[in-house]
Amino acid sequence: MSDLNTAMIEKYRSSFLKEVEANVEEGEWVKMCMQCGVCSGSCPLGKHWEHPPQEIFMMIRAGKREDVLSSDSMWMCTSCYNCIARCPRGLPITHIMHGLAVYSKRLGLTPQKQPTAEFSQIFWDNLMKKGRVNELKLGLSMYFKDGFGQGIKNAMANQKLGQNMMKAKRMNAMEFFGGHSVKDLSGFQKIIKKAQEIEAGNIKEFK
Amino acid sequence: MTEVIATNETILVVGGGISGMTAALEAAETGKQVVLVEKRPYVGGRVTQLYKYFPKLCFPTCGLEINQRRAKMNPNLNIISMAEVTDIKGEAGNYTATVKISPRYVNENCTACGDCAKAVEAEFDDEYNYGLGKRKGAYLPHRMAHPQRYVLDPAIIGTDDAQKAKDACKVNAIDLDMQEEVIEFKAGAVVWATGWKPYDANKIQPYGYDRIANVITSVEFERMADPNGPTGGKLTRPSDGKEVKSVAFIQCAGSRDKNHLLHCSRICCMASLKQATYPADEVAISIYYIDIRAIDRFEDFYQKVKAKENVKFIKSKVASIVENKENGNPTLHGVDTEGYNRYADEHDLVVLAVGMEPSVDKASFPVEITINEEGFIEPAPENGGVFAAGCSSDALDVNRAVQHATGAAMRAIQVVNRVAATEG
Numbered sequence A: 001m002s003d004l005n006t007a008m009i010e011k012y013r014s015s016f017l018k019e020v021e022a023n024v025e026e027g028e029w030v031k032m033c034m035q036c037g038v039c040s041g042s043c044p045l046g047k048h049w050e051h052p053p054q055e056i057f058m059m060i061r062a063g064k065r066e067d068v069l070s071s072d073s074m075w076m077c078t079s080c081y082n083c084i085a086r087c088p089r090g091l092p093i094t095h096i097m098h099g100l101a102v103y104s105k106r107l108g109l110t111p112q113k114q115p116t117a118e119f120s121q122i123f124w125d126n127l128m129k130k131g132r133v134n135e136l137k138l139g140l141s142m143y144f145k146d147g148f149g150q151g152i153k154n155a156m157a158n159q160k161l162g163q164n165m166m167k168a169k170r171m172n173a174m175e176f177f178g179g180h181s182v183k184d185l186s187g188f189q190k191i192i193k194k195a196q197e198i199e200a201g202n203i204k205e206f207k
Numbered sequence B: 001m002t003e004v005i006a007t008n009e010t011i012l013v014v015g016g017g018i019s020g021m022t023a024a025l026e027a028a029e030t031g032k033q034v035v036l037v038e039k040r041p042y043v044g045g046r047v048t049q050l051y052k053y054f055p056k057l058c059f060p061t062c063g064l065e066i067n068q069r070r071a072k073m074n075p076n077l078n079i080i081s082m083a084e085v086t087d088i089k090g091e092a093g094n095y096t097a098t099v100k101i102s103p104r105y106v107n108e109n110c111t112a113c114g115d116c117a118k119a120v121e122a123e124f125d126d127e128y129n130y131g132l133g134k135r136k137g138a139y140l141p142h143r144m145a146h147p148q149r150y151v152l153d154p155a156i157i158g159t160d161d162a163q164k165a166k167d168a169c170k171v172n173a174i175d176l177d178m179q180e181e182v183i184e185f186k187a188g189a190v191v192w193a194t195g196w197k198p199y200d201a202n203k204i205q206p207y208g209y210d211r212i213a214n215v216i217t218s219v220e221f222e223r224m225a226d227p228n229g230p231t232g233g234k235l236t237r238p239s240d241g242k243e244v245k246s247v248a249f250i251q252c253a254g255s256r257d258k259n260h261l262l263h264c265s266r267i268c269c270m271a272s273l274k275q276a277t278y279p280a281d282e283v284a285i286s287i288y289y290i291d292i293r294a295i296d297r298f299e300d301f302y303q304k305v306k307a308k309e310n311v312k313f314i315k316s317k318v319a320s321i322v323e324n325k326e327n328g329n330p331t332l333h334g335v336d337t338e339g340y341n342r343y344a345d346e347h348d349l350v351v352l353a354v355g356m357e358p359s360v361d362k363a364s365f366p367v368e369i370t371i372n373e374e375g376f377i378e379p380a381p382e383n384g385g386v387f388a389a390g391c392s393s394d395a396l397d398v399n400r401a402v403q404h405a406t407g408a409a410m411r412a413i414q415v416v417n418r419v420a421a422t423e424g
């Protein structure tokens, strides 16, 4: 292939595909998709997606940046790995879906009130406080995320589950008061901060 | 004892399918001595199991008959059937081949009268029909088999059936004392034409070939369409014998897939288009595909099939097949990539257009040879005087396989000509 040809391919290639390749985890795989449809047909959540994986990959190549990044589709992925097991081209579809979700979150394009996104945020905030997940507080935050009244209703509905978890020593009521943390909490927080700096430094800007 | 007169100017052809037959005949007709070693009890290979040929929809028997006549008339060609090459030593111009010949228990006296088959009782899965029907323990592998000579299944040797067969034969053609033989002979060049085999459909888990009776393979469909086949040419369901009103073809079953065969098997799009013309016009046909690869001059054939009102094309690789337990119908699940619509389509019968893989696996070649990622033989200088012909080199249709085999014969002739020149 001539240098000029290579230069032209670079120049005219959809810049959103380039962006995905640069900034989305496993994004460089998107161009390998041959649009066979097996992932979409195999996805147990597929009925509930606005755009099944194969369509998302086509949209990326067609440069539909806003439609993809503000879509709720990739948030629907449950990591069942059906698609990866069947994809004839070996695309790590599950990871690409999560990569797209993370990227849309970074850019602030995630749809409002997207339940998976909300839960992920609560989980993250919970984890960051003590370096470990406080399941009691995580549960309560989930119950009360839509207001106090709804929270009480949710807690009542799941009372049995909570009690059983305590009986089985899967949850401890004392964790409500502070809760214990990892040994070196400030060390943990420094690690996360550094990782976030590295990650941010890797993001390339696209207009 | 099987006599083989061979020298360093002899060409050994391994595999007597359409490619091996072509290479052997082309070489023999230029005056070269040729020994053809074929594993089956007859020559012709897998094309003998096809009902019709694309693109002309003519019968393979026609071309096979011509080849068989050429073979019979040519004194330079020695065909050894039921035999396998177990070892090849030496180099171009000076090979020694070891060949193991299995006993047929039937000699040249056989007139193919069929009395022995009537006399025996035991039945076996009929390999010629890919196990769709049964054959007797004394059998002619198929109607047009060449040589026209019966075979005794080794499993009946030592049983009453063997004696019954022998007693039934009026021309003393059955020899129950035949033994396996191992012979050695010389050859200057080798044409390797062992062909292909259908990809094992059991490995394609989501399609349920092992679980769903009405999911079959394309090679089985060829046998079902043949009036001389196990269903007498009637399109009926394996589960209940019901007449088939709708057929689905699934393309790339095991091909173009990281989990199975990496390569495109090249012939299966055309094979399904051809098979879509087998059933009557009332039968609804759906072809599920990624893209139709009807290469170069076959485009016309594709257009003709596309114009048929009973044939529908769905651009989608089917995700999975689930059996409807009530009626035995396979239900196809997937997403139509033109519009992203989910479907759950029921059909009476599903045909998997299975891919082609080399019949000999990498580890079992009796000679040093260069094999590519897909298991096919590469045309490498390191192969010395061994030349691939037909589907042992790539997934090919008959036309291309025959052209390739003629090329292989040419190369083999060049090697033995060099030997002749030096030995003077």
Ligand SMILES: Cc1cc2nc3c(=O)[nH]c(=O)nc-3n(C[C@H](O)[C@H](O)[C@H](O)COP(=O)(O)OP(=O)(O)OC[C@H]3O[C@@H](n4cnc5c(N)ncnc54)[C@H](O)[C@@H]3O)c2cc1C
Binding pocket: B014, B015, B016, B017, B018, B019, B020, B037, B038, B039, B040, B043, B044, B045, B046, B047, B050, B052, B053, B054, B055, B083, B084, B085, B193, B194, B195, B196, B197, B198, B218, B219, B222, B267, B271, B274, B356, B359, B360, B389, B390, B391, B392, B396, B397, B398, B399, B401
């Ligand atoms: C469903 C289907 C439909 C098809 N329809 C068509 C069609 O309509 N038209 C068309 O052009 N093509 C068609 N093809 C392709 C066609 O079948 C092949 O092109 C053809 O069979 C190639 O012939 P071959 O001699 O190379 O291989 P084969 O037919 O496989 O012959 C190889 C021979 O070698 C023998 N052998 C194997 N191993 C050994 C060994 N170790 N020692 C000795 N002998 C051995 C085998 O017994 C066999 O006789 C179809 C294929 C499929 C799957």
Ligand code: SF4
Binding pocket: A032, A033, A034, A035, A036, A037, A038, A039, A040, A053, A054, A057, A086, A087, A088, A089, A090, A091, A093
């Ligand atoms: S299964 Fe793989 S190749 Fe097929 S559409 Fe999905 S991602 Fe693309």
Ligand code: SF4
Binding pocket: A039, A042, A043, A044, A045, A046, A053, A076, A077, A078, A079, A080, A081, A082, A083, A084, A093, A094, A097
């Ligand atoms: S891993 Fe995600 S995208 Fe893949 S099939 Fe499962 S839910 Fe669907």
Ligand code: SF4
Binding pocket: B106, B109, B110, B111, B112, B113, B114, B115, B116, B117, B150, B168, B169, B170, B171, B172, B173, B174
């Ligand atoms: S072996 Fe004898 S009985 Fe059998 S078909 Fe041949 S001639 Fe007839």
Ligand code: SF4
Binding pocket: B251, B252, B253, B255, B256, B263, B264, B265, B266, B267, B268, B269, B270, B291, B292, B293, B353, B355
């Ligand atoms: S020829 Fe057609 S069906 Fe066969 S592997 Fe290639 S694309 Fe798939």
